[in-house]
Amino acid sequence: xxxxxxxxxxxxxxxxxxxxxxxxxxxxxxxxxxxxxxxxxxxxxxxxxxxxxxxxxxxxxxxxxxxxxxxxxxxxxxxxxxxxxxxxxxxxxxxxxxxxxxxxxxxxxxxxxxxxxxxxxxxxxxxxxxxxxxxx
Amino acid sequence: xxxxxxxxxxxxxxxxxxxxxxxxxxxxxxxxxxxxxxxxxxxxxxxxxxxxxxxxxxxxxxxxxxxxxxxxxxxxxxxxxxxxxxxxxxxxxxxxxxxxxxxxxxxxxxxxxxxxxxxxxxxxxxxxxxxxxxxxxxxxxxxxxxxxxxxxxxxxxxxxxxxxxxxxxxxxxxxxxxxxxxxxxxxxxxxxxxxxxxxxxxxxxxxxxxxxxxxxxxxxxxxxxxxxxxxxxxxxxxxxxxxxxxxxxxxxxxxxxxxxxxxxxxxxxxxxxxxxxxxxxx
Numbered sequence: 043x044x045x046x047x048x049x050x051x052x053x054x055x056x057x058x059x060x061x062x063x064x065x066x067x068x069x070x071x072x073x074x075x076x077x078x079x080x081x082x083x084x085x086x087x088x089x090x091x092x093x094x095x096x097x098x099x100x101x102x103x104x105x106x107x108x109x110x111x112x113x114x115x116x117x118x119x120x121x122x123x124x125x126x127x128x129x130x131x132x133x134x135x136x137x138x139x140x141x142x143x144x145x146x147x148x149x150x151x152x153x154x155x156x157x158x159x160x161x162x163x164x165x166x167x168x169x170x171x172x173x174x175x176x177x178x
Numbered sequence: 179x180x181x182x183x184x185x186x187x188x189x190x191x192x193x194x195x196x197x198x199x200x201x202x203x204x205x206x207x208x209x210x211x212x213x214x215x216x217x218x219x220x221x222x223x224x225x226x227x228x229x230x231x232x233x234x235x236x237x238x239x240x241x242x243x244x245x246x247x248x249x250x251x252x253x254x255x256x257x258x259x260x261x262x263x264x265x266x267x268x269x270x271x272x273x274x275x276x277x278x279x280x281x282x283x284x285x286x287x288x289x290x291x292x293x294x295x296x297x298x299x300x301x302x303x304x305x306x307x308x309x310x311x312x313x314x315x316x317x318x319x320x321x322x323x324x325x326x327x328x329x330x331x332x333x334x335x336x337x338x339x340x341x342x343x344x345x346x347x348x349x350x351x352x353x354x355x356x357x358x359x360x361x362x363x364x365x366x367x368x369x370x371x372x373x374x375x376x377x378x379x380x381x382x383x384x385x386x387x388x389x390x391x392x393x394x395x396x397x398x399x400x401x402x403x404x405x406x407x408x409x410x411x412x413x414x415x416x417x418x419x420x421x422x423x424x425x426x427x428x429x430x431x432x433x434x435x436x437x438x439x440x441x442x443x444x445x446x447x448x449x450x451x452x453x454x455x456x457x458x459x460x
Contacts, residue, residue, distance in 0.1 A: 062254070069242040069389075077239070077418055084189075084411040092186035096408070098218075101225040103403035110401065127407035131235055131414070135396045137242040138389035145260060156321070161260050164390065167267045171274075171397030 061148050065141055072137035076130045083118075083126030090123055111172060139168045185408065192222060193412035200240065200420025205428055206437045208300055208444070209388075210417045211237040211359045212293060216447035219286070219460055224409065226282045226289075226460055230358030231404035234396045236417035237360045241389030243418055244425070254382040255324045258337060258375065262347045262368070266361075266391040269351020274398035277356050286455030289357050293448035296363040297441045311374070316340040326379050335376050343373035355395040360388035 107113045108128050115132075117125020142165045149157040183191065195217050196210070203210030211233050218229035248254065277285060317323055317337040325334040337343075346368035350361040362384060369380035399405050454460045 062256075066245045066248070069245040073239055073243045073418070077415060080411050080414060083407070084415070087408060087411070088186055088189060093184045095182045096185045096188045097182075098222070098224040098228050098406065098409055101227050104406060105403070108405075108407060109403050124407045127411050128405075131405060131407065131410055132400075134235060134238050134242070134414070135393050135400070138238060138386075138393040141242075141245070141386070142260075142263075142390060145256060148256075154321075157257060157260060160264065164260060164263045164267055167264075167271065168390070168394055168397065171271060171394050172400070174398075174401065 076134035079130030087123035196416025197420040200417035204424030233358035265347035266351035270355035270394040273352035273355025286460040290452035
């Protein structure tokens with residue numbers, strides 16, 4: 043009985059480790075993809091407006107087109123340089139969110155329901171911050 | 179820098195500065211994010227809200243980018259990370275909310291104080307907690323105890339003082355959302371000092387948590403229009419590139435001297451932030 047329990051624990055740890063290594067690779071791919079999209083948009087942006095004087099000294103806030111997920115995706119599809127950069131940044135913000143989403147799956151496979159709930163709570167908060175209307 | 183740069187010049191200079199910040203942050207283990215906001219506000223005259231937005235993005239990039247290397251070592255405790263992530267994400271939301279109402283001078287002063295603490299904390303060497311402590315009731319209930327590989331095989335540890343750690347993590351989240359930093363120093367304080375988690379486990383778990391916390395704040399900053407693509411682009415690419423190069427040259431680097439130099443730079447920036455904040459210039 044004890045031996046069976048110990049064996050199960052070791053198997054669980056091995057699975058944990060494999061899941062983690064996979065997640066690590068996924069995160070790295072996500073970051074590289076985001077960096078690629080940001081670079082593409084960035085080069086385009088610089089070619090288009092390199093000699094415009096830049097002023098970040100005074101705060102105006104971004105236009106609505108670059109604030110909400112659907113609008114950013116729309117701007118990126120219509121190949122607006124700034125929209126493309128913002129879409130890349132959105133991909134980057136999504137990498138830790140994806141990591142949390144996969145962890146829900148991982149805990150569910152281990153039948154650890156308490157942590158499925160904990161992780162879902164974190165995931166819900168993350169999704170809420172990205173989609174809430176007011177930007178709080 | 180009071181001359182007006184055009185977009186190309188500005189982008190290149192910011193990318194270069196961010197690259198150096200990312201490399202030093204990765205070499206010293208302090209993270210590049212802590213110096214991005216002072217660099218952008220004090221040197222480039224960027225409004226602190228834009229600076230925080232760009233810094234948050236770079237924090238996510240370094241956290242997710244380093245995860246692959248950390249996860250391979252297999253030290254991180256996912257249960258501890260996820261449980262404490264409730265506190266940090268709620269904290270991050272509160273901090274980002276506060277940032278919309280506090281005067282930028284106050285944010286600058288708080289930033290300077292936290293920066294000073296980070297510089298001080300980086301000089302402290304942490305000892306692993308003594309082995310053989312009795313299990314903690316709450317930690318057992320939440321199944322937070324774990325084990326990690328050492329030279330003498332797997333070593334198990336008990337997590338202590340869960341409510342205190344949870345509370346400190348909330349503070350770490352608030353600071354992250356308010357200042358656009360990873361709050362690594364406060365997370366280490368919570369996990370190492372309060373919860374008595376072994377150093378290797380707490381560092382790797384904290385790396386994962388930093389990305390999730392920053393993502394929660396970044397969502398709100400994006401919705402508020404604080405994340406400017408033209409500014410965030412060179413900052414993110416610069417910090418990420420610098421961090422990758424830093425990780426490559428780390429084995430042969432003279433880290434001790436670098437840590438001291440970087441610590442002094444951070445302290446100087448912190449004092450300047452506080453000074454400018456008090457004068458109402460930021």
